[in-house]
Amino acid sequence: MRIHEYQAKEILSNFGIKIPMGGNAKNPEEAFDLAVELGGRCVVKAQVYSGGRGKAGGVKLVEKAEESKVEASRLIGSRLYTGQSGPNGLLVSSVLIEEPVNIAGEIYISILPNPETETHIVMLSNFGGVDIEELAEKSPEKIKRCEIDPVYGLMDYQARDLIYAAGIDIGKRKALFQVLSRMYEIYSKYYCSLIEINPLAITDIGDLVAADAKILFDDDALYKNNELLELRDILQEDPLESIAREHNISYVKLDGDVGCLVNGAGLAMATMDVTTSSGSGP
Incomplete structure (x- = not known):
């Protein structure tokens, strides 16, 4: 489940992260x-x-x-x-x-799951901003990563090592450590599938402020935090997907002409492959 930027920032603020x-x-x-x-x-x-x-x-x-x-x-x-x-x-x-933020520098920071290794990934870059996707494609070495064991969580030494590897200015490392720790606290408490601040602005007076933020929640874990359901905006969702969600049905609208009723991800992919190979579209 997605939420709006203003809602994500309210959550960040509740955990002590500065917002405009x-x-x-x-x-x-x-x-x-x-x-x-x-x-x-x-x-x-x-x-x-x-x-x-x-x-x-x-x-x-x-x-x-x-x-x-x-x-x-x-x-x-x-x-x-x-x-x-x-x-x-x-x-x-x-x-x-x-309020406008007087930005002197931009940091990218995110936490998300890695299904392949059954761990969480923290990503950090000293080159945040609107073109982070382009940076990831052309200069991936500028985005530093750290694998987090979900049993132990984010360890202090891992956060410090990641901040050092990203080349964060020494005067901002302590404050960034606090931001990173609080982001992981949110990520764990609400069973997020993504929490991202881009950019985490370094202001002209040296503060770290979340200028933009995104949080996604795991649908399967929403029952553990029912209050999050109040943040949902159904006007942002596909009408058919919204109706399906109300009836606990997993429905994804595609552009083809053949409906696929499937059970399991592997069977779903095989069914779509067969449909496509026959000249139709799922």
Whole structure:
């Protein structure tokens, strides 16, 4: 299950990780009020289940509170088309109004499971930002990794070694150690399938602030934290998949013309292969 950026940041804040001041607005009037509280100058960010929002026009820096109202009016109720949204785009139901962060440096940090080794992976880079995918493809050596045994969890020495290997400035290592430890605490408590901060901004005064964040939860473990279900936004989901979820059915909408009713991942893949080889599409 996915959640919005503002919800992910609220969770980070509850665990002591710094986030920009601001709040979520469901209409232009709320956006204006939040912008006034921030002094007028703010960032307006469309809240959808997708990355690449900035390149799609979903993130705007405005200088005055009135401009935030205009941007909120433009975004709320519209559909945002990104490289991850699919051809129909995603409905923008709210916008996050935040104070601008004066960024002097950017760090990428994430934790996710590794099914092949039955461990968790922590990834850290001193080169965070919007082009992290390109960095992973062209310069993977700049993203440092650490395998975590789920029995023992993230050990202090592993966190320190990873921070050192990533070349983090010595003056920021202690603060980053705290951020990493708290991220793993969230990851473990809520049975996350991903927790990511990109970028973890190094501000001009030396603070570490989560400028953007993403958290995904393992659907099979949601019963252990029922309060997370309240964070779900069904408007961001495919309608058919939402109906199936309500009936505890695993349903994935594909683009073909043949429906596949299967039991087990291996059988599902074999069925799709047979369907494709016969000239149809699953």
